[in-house]
Amino acid sequence: MRGTIIYGPNDIRFEDRPDPVIAEPTDAIVRTVAACVCGSDLWRYRGIAEVTKPTPIGHEYVGIVEAVGSDVTTVKPGQFVVGGFLTSDNTCALCKVGAHANCLHGTGYDGCQAELIRVQNADGTLIATPELPDEAMIPNILALSDVMCTGWHAAVSAGVKPGSTVVVVGDGAVGLSGVLAAAELGAERIIAMSRHEDRQRLALEFGATEIVAERGDDGVERVKELTSGIGADSVLECVGTHDSVEQALRSARPGGMVGWVGVPHVADLPQRHMFWKNVGLRGGPAPVRAYLDHLLDRVWNGHIQPGKVFDLTLPLDQVAEAYAAMDERRSIKTMLIP
Amino acid sequence: MRGTIIYGPNDIRFEDRPDPVIAEPTDAIVRTVAACVCGSDLWRYRGIAEVTKPTPIGHEYVGIVEAVGSDVTTVKPGQFVVGGFLTSDNTCALCKVGAHANCLHGTGYDGCQAELIRVQNADGTLIATPELPDEAMIPNILALSDVMCTGWHAAVSAGVKPGSTVVVVGDGAVGLSGVLAAAELGAERIIAMSRHEDRQRLALEFGATEIVAERGDDGVERVKELTSGIGADSVLECVGTHDSVEQALRSARPGGMVGWVGVPHVADLPQRHMFWKNVGLRGGPAPVRAYLDHLLDRVWNGHIQPGKVFDLTLPLDQVAEAYAAMDERRSIKTMLIP
Structure with a gap:
């Protein structure tokens, strides 16, 4: 089969690789129907995170089950499935309390921007x-593999509930999914912080009630003007930089909560914006499987269309161009079709 | 009247001061029936927080209303009242969402370790x-002025619910109150971290199911042994030092929550113990008024006895000895009677 390897900054190659095989009785092999590039993949593409050796890349996919190991009981060859960006057994002590991203037996993938994918913990990871x-439904399901569940995790972690006033920091696919999640959870007002017209438009379509283009002190000031001072x-932090974490913490009201899903590029968190203001912070990698059933229902019955974050579709063998398009912000999120 | 002034480290004096007066129509004057020394007062006593000039001190009290301003409607002279360690109007946008510690018109006190106290925002602060x-009930009510509500805030912020497994870091009056709060909120297991026999005993009396005397790496290891690894x-952080915050974060399971009420003597929080483990942190000064009605009911009907944290009672004019006793850990918490 062919799959994507990152060799270093700006060096993405689509190459021949060995077909994955069932190595454990709990594995499945999935033939990719669609995959995509994650904002977090760009950290390595941009040289911010190190690439020490050529590495298979990608962790978002939907596909058709090709084969399953002898212990797999919940999915079978021929079914269309989606799985999260990390695998989970859905039975360990942490999965039982909904912390699937920290599953005691969880794993990553050996590259999902590929024609075939080995999915470990198939029963605990895949849903058919x-x-x-x-065809029109596929992007919506693909979005559940990461960004929609991650946006949902931000909103749940931030305690969004009916009537909430919410700020979303970050207008990438995760931030936009966070807007959609907040709307689904009943937020009354959703302030999307965005400076890009195409993303502002999608934010409004997903349920944002206001747009704030300012950042930093001006952004905080504008948020306060919109929230009775x-x-x-609830604030959804969907970027992960020092500035965006500060932006998020400072946009929360006293007693408020920041849901935090932007992969952090900060070592420490500024206490001064938290304790005395009673502002809390909660989040991390999304426990996809905890949300997947519920969100797949909403997608399947047409209630939400998270796949709208995909504004460019390319053949999988043009994966390098997909990275470039997202890096240069020509695309919010790019779908890849083998 | 006479009241307590801190002049500097180890320098507490009980002196003649002007009687407080009704300065705003929303004020009340309360004649102190009991007051006490807070763990946070000790930061200045120990020279860790600076004292730039002689300053009236104390923020925990119960007493009899002596006089009220013309706008005060909910309490009247002769009533026995308790108020929180900060005043709150109970009507502003932040009080309405339960963030009374951050009331837009909140104030502190001009020293409550005194014979008379001016209470601003009387209607929003005092409950009769x-x-x-x-006499036996008085310590229980006094505990609501700070430590019991602060322990409750830690438990609520940490999301304690029926069946929870809880760790409490800190065996001072707040930590012990946190044990009691966790038990009231239905925690199934409560692990109190304590190295002092008298405090361990009270922790068990308040509902702790296990004691861990170890700290640091050994403490984390012991907690893990007790919690299926x-x-x-939920973890209650009731100290505020760098080490105790680390202890708390590291004692939480992935997806767990730290309720944080120890006045922080840290500038930054270690992200490495949070994001990838999905461990959240929430807390700050307790919104006493948000909890006071409910907790006063539980105290009044004899359901809880948070006043057991007071293991020494002294005349108010021996306040300097009260500080020394707490500083030297001869007393968990000292009550002062005028």
Whole structure:
């Protein structure tokens, strides 16, 4: 088969690789129907995170089950499936309390921007759709593999509930998914911080009620103007930089909560924006499997269309161009079709 | 009247001061029936926090209303009252969402270790008891002024619920109150971290199911041994030092939550113990008024006895000895009677 390897900054190659095989009885092999590039993949592409050797890359996918190991009981060859960006057994002590991203037996993938994928912990990771989806449905399901569940995790971690006032920091695919999640959870007002017109438009379509283009002190000031001077009940931090974490903490009202899903590029968190203001912070990698059933239902019945974050589709063998398009912000998120 | 002034490290004096007066129509004057020394007062006593000039001190009290301003409607002279360590108007946008410690019009006190106290925002701060309490009840009500509500805030912030496994870091009056709060909120297991026999005993009396005397790496290891290797659902951080915050974060299971009420003597929080483990942190000064009605009911009907944290009672004019006793850990918490 062919799959994507990152060799270093700006060096993405689509190459022949050995077909993955069932190595454990709990494995499945999935033939990719669609995959995509994650904002977090760009950290390595941009040289911010190190690439020490050529590495298979990608962790978001949907596909058709090709084969399953002898212990797999919940999915079978021929089914259309989606799985999260980390595998989980869905049975360990941490999965039982909904912390699937920290599953005691969880694993990553040996590259999902590929024609075939080995999925470990298949029973605890994959969910099959009721039947084969039509083409228009595929991006919506693909979005559940990471960004929609990650946006949902931000909103849940930030305690969004009916009537909440919410700020979303970050207008990438995760931030936009966070807007959609906040709307689904009943937020009354959703302030999306965005400076890009195409992303602002999608934020509004997903349920944002206001757009704030300012950042830093001006952004905080503008949020306060919109929230009776006190800040938002819940803030979704969907970037991970020092500035965005500060932006998020400072946009929360006293007693408010920041849901934190931007992969952090900060070593420490500024206590001064937290304790005396009673502003909390909670989040991390999303426990996809904890949300997947529920969100797949909402997608399958047409209630939400998180796949709208995909504004460019390319053949999988043009994966290098997909990275370039996202890096240069020509695309919010790019879908890849083998 | 006479009141307590801190002049500097180890220098507490009980002196003549002007009687407080009704300065705003929303004020009340309270004649102190009991006051006490807070763990946070000791930061200045120990020279860790600076004292730039002689300063009236103390923020925990119960007493009899002596006089009220013309706008005060909910309490009247002769009633026995308790108020929180900060005043709150109970009507502003932040009080309305339960963030009373950050009330837009909140204030502190001009020293409560005194014979008379000016209470600003009297209607939003004070609650009167149904009738005058007997002597044995007084410490229980006094504990609501700070430590019991602060322990409750830690437990609520840490998301303690029926069936939770809880770790409490800190065996001072707040930590012990946190044990009691966790038990009231239905925790199934409560692991109290304590190295002092008298405090261990009270922790067990308040509902702790296990004691861990170890600290640091050994403490984390011991907590994990007691929690199927994963850590606690909820951790109450009731100290505020760098080491105790680390202890708390590292004692939480992935997906767990730290409730944080120890006045922080750290500038930054270690992200490495949080994001990838999905461990959240929430807390700050307790919104006393948000909890006071409910907790006063539990105290008044004899359901809880948080006043057991007071293991020494002294005349108010021996306040300097009260500080020394707490500083030297001869007393968990000292009550002062005028």
